[in-house]
Amino acid sequence: MAALAVKVGDLPFRNPLLLASGIWGESGDSLLGAYTAGAGGVVTKSIGSAPRAGYPNPTVEELGRCGFLNAMGLPNPGIDAYPVEIAHARAHGVPVVGSLFGHDAAEFARLAGRMEATGVVALELNLSCPHAEGLGAEVGQDPDRVREITRAVRAAVRCPVWVKITPNAAAPEELARAAEEGGADAITAINTVRGMAIDPTLRRPVLAHGLGGLSGPAIKPIGLACVWKIWEAVRIPVVGVGGIGSASDVVEYLLAGAAAVQIGTAVAFEGIGLFGRIAGELPALLDSLGFDGPAAAVGAAHAGRQPH
Amino acid sequence: MRRIVAISERVQETPSTATLRFHDAPPARPGQFVMVWIPGEDELPMSLSYVGPSKGITVKRMGAASGRLTELAVGARLGLRGPYGNAFDPSPARILLVGGGSGTAVLAPAAEAARAAGGEVTAALGGTTAAEVLFADRLLAAGARVRIATDDGSRGHAGYVTDLAAELLAAEPFDAVWSCGPEVMMRKVLEAAAPRGVPVFCSVERQMKCALGLCDACALGPFHVCTDGPVFPAAALRPLEEFAGFQRDASGRRIFPRSPGERSRAG
Ligand SMILES: Cc1cc2nc3c(=O)[nH]c(=O)nc-3n(C[C@H](O)[C@H](O)[C@H](O)COP(=O)(O)OP(=O)(O)OC[C@H]3O[C@@H](n4cnc5c(N)ncnc54)[C@H](O)[C@@H]3O)c2cc1C
Ligand SMILES: Cc1cc2nc3c(=O)[nH]c(=O)nc-3n(C[C@H](O)[C@H](O)[C@H](O)COP(=O)(O)O)c2cc1C
Numbered sequence: 001m002a003a004l005a006v007k008v009g010d011l012p013f014r015n016p017l018l019l020a021s022g023i024w025g026e027s028g029d030s031l032l033g034a035y036t037a038g039a040g041g042v043v044t045k046s047i048g049s050a051p052r053a054g055y056p057n058p059t060v061e062e063l064g065r066c067g068f069l070n071a072m073g074l075p076n077p078g079i080d081a082y083p084v085e086i087a088h089a090r091a092h093g094v095p096v097v098g099s100l101f102g103h104d105a106a107e108f109a110r111l112a113g114r115m116e117a118t119g120v121v122a123l124e125l126n127l128s129c130p131h132a133e134g135l136g137a138e139v140g141q142d143p144d145r146v147r148e149i150t151r152a153v154r155a156a157v158r159c160p161v162w163v164k165i166t167p168n169a170a171a172p173e174e175l176a177r178a179a180e181e182g183g184a185d186a187i188t189a190i191n192t193v194r195g196m197a198i199d200p201t202l203r204r205p206v207l208a209h210g211l212g213g214l215s216g217p218a219i220k221p222i223g224l225a226c227v228w229k230i231w232e233a234v235r236i237p238v239v240g241v242g243g244i245g246s247a248s249d250v251v252e253y254l255l256a257g258a259a260a261v262q263i264g265t266a267v268a269f270e271g272i273g274l275f276g277r278i279a280g281e282l283p284a285l286l287d288s289l290g291f292d293g294p295a296a297a298v299g300a301a302h303a304g305r306q307p308h
Numbered sequence: 309m310r311r312i313v314a315i316s317e318r319v320q321e322t323p324s325t326a327t328l329r330f331h332d333a334p335p336a337r338p339g340q341f342v343m344v345w346i347p348g349e350d351e352l353p354m355s356l357s358y359v360g361p362s363k364g365i366t367v368k369r370m371g372a373a374s375g376r377l378t379e380l381a382v383g384a385r386l387g388l389r390g391p392y393g394n395a396f397d398p399s400p401a402r403i404l405l406v407g408g409g410s411g412t413a414v415l416a417p418a419a420e421a422a423r424a425a426g427g428e429v430t431a432a433l434g435g436t437t438a439a440e441v442l443f444a445d446r447l448l449a450a451g452a453r454v455r456i457a458t459d460d461g462s463r464g465h466a467g468y469v470t471d472l473a474a475e476l477l478a479a480e481p482f483d484a485v486w487s488c489g490p491e492v493m494m495r496k497v498l499e500a501a502a503p504r505g506v507p508v509f510c511s512v513e514r515q516m517k518c519a520l521g522l523c524d525a526c527a528l529g530p531f532h533v534c535t536d537g538p539v540f541p542a543a544a545l546r547p548l549e550e551f552a553g554f555q556r557d558a559s560g561r562r563i564f565p566r567s568p569g570e571r572s573r574a575g
């Protein structure tokens with residue numbers, strides 16, 4: 001049976017299934033819970049310089065099997081208060097990827113140093129939140145700023161730096177290329193897709209923030225296409241995320257070019273046990289498709305189509 | 309799915325607490341909660357205080373959003389999603405309720421279900437003052453025995469409702485204790501019942517955003533109050549340092565009370 005261990009660059013994980021940022025990421029117990037349930041590693045919620053309450057509720061709208069709209073507004077306890085949560089997960093051997101957000105290169109670099117000191121195995125720069133003014137995708141839609149921020153962080157830390165890309169740009173692969181030029185070790189794609197919901201009776205947007213981001217099954221084709229294009233555009237590994245809820249979804253992302261994947265919304269549909277279930281089903285599925293492990297499948301759908 | 313309901317009836321239960329009733333809400337069991345959207349203001353988790361065809365919530369004025377809710381008039385529209393979470397199991401024969409302040413809101417429909425199933429219900433209710441004791445008449449009408457404690461001694465026992473609970477537990481056999489109120493209060497109830505081996509179930513309130521088990525705002529040890537609770541057995545809560553230890557604010561920061569009971573709400 002195919003073994004599940006993977007590497008993102010040089011960084012090993014026991015399996016390719018990581019917890020996505022912003023899901024179960026507030027408490028150390030939850031990070032640990034996701035790992036105990038079978039995740040190969042976990043990504044923290046995006047952490048900034050100061051405590052941030054996020055937007056008022058409603059922050060989430062359920063869209064049936066399509067997924068969810070959310071505008072959490074990057075709530076987080078701030079880099080001073082958060083390390084206690086990471087320490088709890090690290091004490092139990094959980095490989096934690098520390099997600100960060102900021103306004104500019106200097107802030108990102110400062111946060112990166114603080115985050116690295118907590119013992120995370122890698123950093124993930126959130127340049128892609130679709131609903132936070134002056135943060136996230138507002139900085140992440142400009143290749144020059146992506147390159148500049150990545151370069152500043154790269155210079156500030158030794159651990160691997162992943163850059164999380166927004167799909168809300170004409171050519172997300174250009175953003176990935178800019179991150180690679182800035183020294184990124186991997187690209188994470190995608191964050192949520194900008195969207196909104198309006199209540200007809202009340203004639204107003206449902207989310208308190210108005211605009212939000214779509215996640216879940218509806219965005220899988222968008223995530224796959226981004227990973228596909230980014231795999232063609234860069235030589236660093238890609239971590240795929242968006243709408244994954246089954247072993248077969250994981251294999252699709254591997255075939256598109258993802259070296260590992262992250263799972264978010266499906267946790268709400270199925271519970272945290274989905275990590276163990278998918279990890280249990282993946283070996284037989286890979287076997288049946290003729291792959292001796294996840295690595296063998298990475299980018300395989302490109303074979304004979306594009307030189308890499 | 310979210311639905312918009314109009315308030316069909318409003319009852320001022322105590323000076324600080326009002327019940328809002330509405331039709332067209334999906335079926336629910338006692339113990340479950342809904343996310344109540346006050347358009348333009350906020351969305352709050354609220355236990356259902358009535359679970360029949362006409363549902364209801366009973367809201368105590370705490371901050372801006374709950375204050376706004378208690379001021380809404382008949383006809384005002386609210387968004388609702390849910391119901392979410394688990395419920396009380398109404399099968400035990402002899403039940404002791406321990407309610408602090410608005411915590412009694414979620415216990416009342418559970419007590420009615422237990423009475424309908426043939427159970428005996430004893431209620432120990434706490435409030436700051438006589439006028440703030442919630443649902444004493446409703447529980448009496450349901451056939452429960454009611455004991456009251458007030459902080460100022462204006463009705464019943466002068467002191468903590470947990471004193472009454474400890475007294476009742478020492479004097480009589482119970483098959484289960486159901487409690488809702490400040491965590492310090494519920495912690496005392498757990499500790500009082502533990503040596504007697506009486507199972508305790510507490511309805512726990514924490515910061516909530518998604519109510520879907522996604523955002524982690526309601527993390528409580530290894531649990532999520534929105535999906536694993538809000539009703540937890542004593543065995544789950546007793547080992548948790550954060551139960552009656554610390555809360556998390558909207559940013560996720562751990563907030564420790566400066567003195568025990570400081571955050572108590574009319575318990
Ligand atoms: C599952 C669940 C069920 C709930 N059911 C009910 C219900 O039936 N009736 C009801 O009135 N409320 C209920 N609540 C609480 C409610 O959701 C709000 O937290 C409360 O109304 C305060 O909201 P606010 O925004 O008005 O006040 P905030 O601005 O959040 O708070 C105002 C002040 O009150 C304090 N405070 C807030 N919440 C609490 C608390 N739980 N304990 C102690 N102090 C607190 C704050 O620290 C602050 O000082 C429930 C909560 C949960 C999670
Ligand atoms: C409630 C919620 C909160 C999120 N918070 C963050 C965040 O803080 N940082 C981030 O980079 N991505 C965040 N995301 C995006 C997810 O990490 C992920 O990229 C996206 O949801 C797509 O994956 P999914 O379809 O598996 O959920 C959040 C998503 C959701 C649903």
Ligand code: FES
Pocket residue numbers: 515516517518519520521522523524525526527532533534535
């Ligand atoms: S409120 Fe979001 S996980 Fe419970």
